[in-house]
Structures are given as structure tokens and as C-alpha cells.
Amino acid sequence: MKNGLFILLLATSLFANEAVLPSELSAWKSLSYVGTAKNAQELTDATLTLNSASLVGLLPTPKIQYVARPTNEGGTVSYGGIFRITIKEKGLYRVVLANASWIEMVKDGKSAQSVAHAQGAKNSGIRKMVDYNLDEGTYTLQLSAGADTTSAVLVTKLP
Amino acid sequence: MIKNIFTIGICLLAAQPALQAQSSQDTPEQKAQIELGRRLFYDADLSINGTMSCATCHEQRKAFADGNQAHPGALDDPGKRNVPGLANIGAFKNLTWAHNRLSGLAEQSLMPMRGTEPVEMGMNGHEAEIGKRLGQNECYQKLFLRAFPNKKGSIDINTVSRALESFQKTFVSNQSLYDQMTEKGKPLPTQKAQRGKKLFFGAAKCNTCHRAPLFSDDDFHQVQPKNPKNEDRMRDNGLSDVTGNPKDKNLFRTPSLRNAALTAPYWHDGSAKTLADAIRKHDVNVHQTLNHQEIDELIAFIDALSDTTFVNNPKYAKPAKECPY
Numbered sequence: 001m002k003n004g005l006f007i008l009l010l011a012t013s014l015f016a017n018e019a020v021l022p023s024e025l026s027a028w029k030s031l032s033y034v035g036t037a038k039n040a041q042e043l044t045d046a047t048l049t050l051n052s053a054s055l056v057g058l059l060p061t062p063k064i065q066y067v068a069r070p071t072n073e074g075g076t077v078s079y080g081g082i083f084r085i086t087i088k089e090k091g092l093y094r095v096v097l098a099n100a101s102w103i104e105m106v107k108d109g110k111s112a113q114s115v116a117h118a119q120g121a122k123n124s125g126i127r128k129m130v131d132y133n134l135d136e137g138t139y140t141l142q143l144s145a146g147a148d149t150t151s152a153v154l155v156t157k158l159p
Numbered sequence: 160m161i162k163n164i165f166t167i168g169i170c171l172l173a174a175q176p177a178l179q180a181q182s183s184q185d186t187p188e189q190k191a192q193i194e195l196g197r198r199l200f201y202d203a204d205l206s207i208n209g210t211m212s213c214a215t216c217h218e219q220r221k222a223f224a225d226g227n228q229a230h231p232g233a234l235d236d237p238g239k240r241n242v243p244g245l246a247n248i249g250a251f252k253n254l255t256w257a258h259n260r261l262s263g264l265a266e267q268s269l270m271p272m273r274g275t276e277p278v279e280m281g282m283n284g285h286e287a288e289i290g291k292r293l294g295q296n297e298c299y300q301k302l303f304l305r306a307f308p309n310k311k312g313s314i315d316i317n318t319v320s321r322a323l324e325s326f327q328k329t330f331v332s333n334q335s336l337y338d339q340m341t342e343k344g345k346p347l348p349t350q351k352a353q354r355g356k357k358l359f360f361g362a363a364k365c366n367t368c369h370r371a372p373l374f375s376d377d378d379f380h381q382v383q384p385k386n387p388k389n390e391d392r393m394r395d396n397g398l399s400d401v402t403g404n405p406k407d408k409n410l411f412r413t414p415s416l417r418n419a420a421l422t423a424p425y426w427h428d429g430s431a432k433t434l435a436d437a438i439r440k441h442d443v444n445v446h447q448t449l450n451h452q453e454i455d456e457l458i459a460f461i462d463a464l465s466d467t468t469f470v471n472n473p474k475y476a477k478p479a480k481e482c483p484y
Contacts, residue, residue, distance in 0.1 A: 061209065069480065075202065075209025076292055100210065100235065139203075145215070147208040147233070 019124035028096060028154050029125065031055045038118050040140075043084040048141065050088070053154040055065035056081060058101070058146050068141045072102040074118040074145030083141040085155050087134045094131050096120070096154040101146030103130045105139045112139075125152065161384035169237075178333040178372050180246055191305035194483070196326025199319055201477040204292045205272060205279030213271070213323065215243045219475050222418035222466075223330065228429030232279040239277045239395060241429035244422045245415060246469060249328035251377050256427045257397040257411050259379070264324035272316065273379075286316045290300040293319075298482030305484070332417050332469035333372070337460075347463050355460030358453055360375060365457070374464060381409045382441045383426075394410065395428065420458075420465045434458045 021028055034054040037046035048054055058079035066073075066082060072137020074080055080101060087093065092115070097104050105112040112132045141155065186191070198206065203212040211233045217223040223245035230236030240256050253259050254267040261267045273283035282289065293299040294314045304312030306322055337356075340347050347353050359365045372378045379398050398407035411427045424430070425437035437453050449457070469475075 071477075072203065072212065072215055075204030075206065075212075076295075078203060078209030100231070145203055145210045147210050 009139065016100070016155075019121040021121070021124060024158055025096060025124075025126070025155055027051050027156060028053050028124070028152070031152055034083065037083065038063050038081070040067050043082065043140065046081070046083045048083045048085040048153065048155055050085060051156050052155075053096075053152055055150060055152055056143075057150050058143060058148065060103070061144065064144075066093070066142050066144065068104070068106045068111055068142070070102055070104055070144040071111070071141055072145045074102070078144070079140070079146045079149055080144040083153075084138060085141055086138050087136055089116075089134040089157075090135050091133070092131060092158045093134045094129055094156050094158050095141065096129050096156065097127055097143070098125055098127055098152035099146055099148045100127050101143040101148075101151060103128070104144070105134060106131050106142055107137055107139045108133070131158065174279075175184075178250065178331055186417075188306065188308065191302065192307075192322045192325035193329055194478075195299075195302040196322035196324070197305040197475070198299075199322055200326055205280055205282065205289060205319065207285055207288075208233050211280050213268075214477065216271075217245055220421075222246055222332070222421040222470055224422035227422065228424055232277055233281045234278055236278045238279075240427050241424060244418055245330050245372055246326060246332035246415060246417045246466070248330050250373060251375070253377050253379070255412070256414075257379065258401050259398065259400060264327050265320040266321045268323040268327075269316070282316075289316055289319060298484070299481065299483045303370050330469075330475060332466040334468040335417065335466040336463040337467070338372075340463075347460070349459060351456050351459040352463050354430075355456035355458070356463075358449075358457055359460050362376050363449060363457065364451070368413045369416045374419075377411040378410070379407070379410035379412055381411075383409070388450050397427070414419045416461055418466055419467065420462045421434050421470065434461055 025085060029116055031053050032055070034056050035045050036057050036059055037043045038059050046056075058081045060076075061074045061080050062076050064080050064082065064153045066080075070080075093105075095105065097103060103114075114130045114132055116131040118129045120129060141153070143151070143153070163419045184224075184471055200217075203209045204217065205212060216223050216225045221244070225242045227238070229240060230242055231238055243256060244342075248254070248264065254264065255270065256268075258343045261270075271279040273280070273286065287376070293303075295476045299314060300312065303314050303318060305311060307318050315453065324386060336347065359369075360371075366369060368376050368380055381397075396408050398410040399405060416423075419425070419434065423434070424432045424442060425434065431437035431440050435458060438449065438454050438457060
């Protein structure tokens with residue numbers, strides 16, 4: 001109940017003067033709550049669904065054991081979290097985020113190299129977007145060096 | 160022609176020490192400061208909310224630039240200027256895009272940490288927080304004690320900035336293809352790069368400001384026609400913002416072209432997406448017009464200034480998480 005109300009409030013503030021989003025980002029406006037893992041063992045309870053936007057709670061950095069050391073780890077007063085997502089087919093994917101956390105897509109202990117990054121349109125609630133060429137498989141999405149205790153996140157396949 | 164070659168040779172010989180790496184003659188204290196500075200360079204606890212370290216904007220793989228037009232600060236304030244690369248930064252007298260009154264890299268490092276125009280790392284008024292955060296870390300306690308024994312290992316913004324200076328002074332880039340061929344007395348491997356080099360030091364007069372071996376004269380110039388579009392970005396008057404002298408308006412420090420191929424976008428405001436754009440931005444009323452082929456040749460030469468040993472040097476990379484002591 002509490003989470004539902006929070007999502008409603010967040011969505012109201014994010015999309016008050018909503019921007020028109022391209023079709024590949026249409027899922028951004030519908031948030032569902034997903035828990036955050038602080039280590040690899042907890043990842044089963046922190047699974048994101050492709051093309052579905054999620055509200056995630058983030059944890060103080062010192063409590064997190066990342067599966068691969070992030071390039072930007074964040075200081076002791078920052079926030080982050082780790083999540084699991086399954087990519088069913090090879091292609092170009094975009095990670096969309098409501099805050100400015102550092103994003104890494106990790107598979108087999110290695111971070112995928114980003115191929116493009118951008119900011120979201122005004123009033124879209126999107127702070128940053130990072131694109132990756134990903135193979136089929138299970139990835140760990142790592143968020144690090146964030147300033148906030150929550151964020152909306154979406155992983156979507158680009159046409 | 161012979162005179163020109165001789166002059167260039169003399170310049171190279173005279174200025175080469177500027178690009179020498181720090182020697183093993185560093186005192187144990189200096190070595191400890193470099194080691195500490197390296198760890199601090201990658202530590203986001205130097206920013207107000209723990210989101211930004213020096214390395215957030217200065218990425219080694221991009222020759223310590225970051226690939227953005229300008230980088231927002233820790234509190235999301237828009238960036239004012241394009242992040243400059245840091246190759247050979249210890250050899251420069253003038254630092255940042257437009258400042259001639261900084262005593263060195265220690266003072267310069269205070270600008271991102273506690274500057275307010277714009278707010279970058281956001282520590283202005285919160286300087287004591289740095290000592291508090293780092294002081295809780297046993298490893299830092301040891302590292303500061305080794306680096307600053309005369310200050311009894313004091314952890315404060317002044318010792319932090321001095322250590323950052325020591326580390327950045329080790330950023331030496333002198334192993335580009337251009338350097339290797341020059342040392343061997345051989346021409347660059349492609350005709351295009353050779354023609355670009357000839358243009359660079361000859362008709363195009365790039366070397367007037369982008370002077371070898373730093374490929375910067377460490378001086379301030381206005382090379383763009385007045386009235387550039389500022390859009391939503393904050394007003395930037397260049398050097399006159401520091402000196403208050405109207406004559407210094409729109410003057411910016413010549414950026415080094417070493418590793419320039421790795422540091423796009425270009426210009427003090429990041430408004431040139433490519434090297435070709437940056438070359439074309441030079442004021443055609445002052446500088447000569449170059450055709451497409453000549454621009455391609457210049458870019459081929461600038462490519463030869465890329466130093467892969469610099470961007471892959473493990474001495475500059477993020478240190479292991481484990482404490483060395």
C-alpha cells in the first residue's frame with residue numbers, strides 16, 4: 001500500500017507536464033515496484049522485466065557488494081543497488097534512469113561497453129539514457145554513485 | 160626550409176624536459192603523496208553526495224577527458240565548460256580553460272571541489288566533511304601519515320589537494336607515434352599524416368599556438384569570431400571572468416592537441432563535435448581557410464599524437480580496493 005502510494009506520487013511528480021516519448025520508451029510511464037539486491041545472493045528478489053519500468057529503492061553504498069567493481073563506485077554517502085535482467089536476444093538495448101546513478105550492465109564478471117548516452121527530454125522524468133549492444137543471457141544491472149534513495153529504471157530494446 | 164627544420168629541432172630539444180616522467184629520485188614522502196593522490200583521484204567521497212570523483216569527469220581511457228559537451232555537477236548543476244584532458248598537465252603554468260592566477264595543481268583541484276560557478280563537487284562550506292569521511296577509513300589514516308609525516312598525517316582539504324597535485328604531475332604523455340618517429344628520425348607511416356605534419360608546422364601555422372612538444376603554447380587566445388551562440392549554457396567570458404580586464408574577454412587557453420583524437424567533443428564549451436568541426440571553428444578572418452583534404456591531413460597528423468601507453472598506463476588507473484599497507 002505504502003509502495004503503491006509512493007509510486008503514484010513519484011509518477012505524478014515525474015510526469016506532471018509530461019513530455020511526448022518515443023514509442024520505445026512508452027513503458028516509462030507505468031511503474032511497478034522492484035526490490036533491490038545488495039549482493040549476488042539476493043538477485044533473485046531483484047529481477048527487472050525487459051520493457052517494463054520499475055521503481056527501485058537504492059541502498060547506502062557501503063552495504064552493497066557489487067558483482068563487478070563499478071568504474072564509479074560512489075562514496076560512502078552515495079546510494080546504489082544491483083538487479084537481474086534477462087536478455088533473450090542479441091541487440092541494442094537502452095537503460096533509462098530517473099536519476100544520475102552510474103550504470104553498468106555486467107555479464108560473466110565483465111561490464112558491457114556503452115555505445116551511446118544521452119539525457120531525457122524536458123519533463124520526461126528521464127535523467128539519463130545509456131545504450132549497450134548486448135548478447136543473449138542474464139545480466140546484472142549495477143547502479144552506483146547515486147544521490148537518491150529511489151529511482152525509476154527501464155531497460156528496453158531499441159528498434 | 161632548413162632554417163625552419165633547425166628551429167623546430169631546437170624547440171623540441173629545449174622543451175623536451177617538460178615531458179619527462181618523474182624520476183625514481185622522488186623522496187619516499189613524494190612517492191607516498193603520489194600513491195595517496197591516485198586513490199583520492201578515484202574517490203567520490205570528495206563530492207558532497209558521494210556521486211563524483213575527479214575520475215568521474217577525467218576518464219583515463221579518454222585521456223582524462225570525458226566525452227560530454229560539459230559534465231553536470233554532483234547536484235546536477237549544468238557544466239560550464241568541456242572537460243579538458245590532463246596529459247602532461249604538470250608542465251603547464253596556466254591551468255583550466257581560462258585561469259592565469261592559480262599557483263599550481265593543488266590550488267586548481269580546489270576549483271572543482273568547492274567552486275560555485277558552477278557547482279561541481281559541491282564541497283564549498285563542507286570542507287571539514289572530507290576529513291571526517293576519509294578519517295574513518297583506516298587505510299587513509301596510514302596513507303596520509305606516510306604522505307604527510309610532518310603534518311602528522313592530517314586529513315584535510317589542503318593535504319588532499321597536495322596529494323592530488325602530486326599524482327597529476329605524473330601524467331606524462333610522450334610515447335605517441337609522432338614521438339616515436341621523431342625520436343628515430345623517421346617520417347610518420349602514412350603520406351596523409353606526413354602531409355598533415357607539414358601543414359601543421361608550415362602553411363596552416365597550427366604550431367604557432369599548438370606548439371610542440373606540449374602542442375600548446377600555454378597562453379590565451381581568441382580564435383573564434385565573436386558572438387558565439389550560448390543557448391542555455393551559462394555566460395562565459397573566458398579569462399576576463401578571472402582578471403576582470405575587458406581586454407581578456409573571450410580569451411581561452413590553447414588546449415594541448417596530444418591525445419586530442421581521444422577527447423571529443425572540443426572547444427571550451429564542447430560545441431565542436433569532431434576535430435574537423437574544431438579546425439573549422441578557428442576564425443577564418445584571422446586564420447587561413449583549409450580545404451577538406453587539408454583538414455583530413457591535419458586530422459591524420461593529430462591522430463599520430465595519440466598515446467596508447469598513456470591511456471593504458473596502470474600507474475594512472477584506479478588503484479586496487481585493498482589497502483597497500
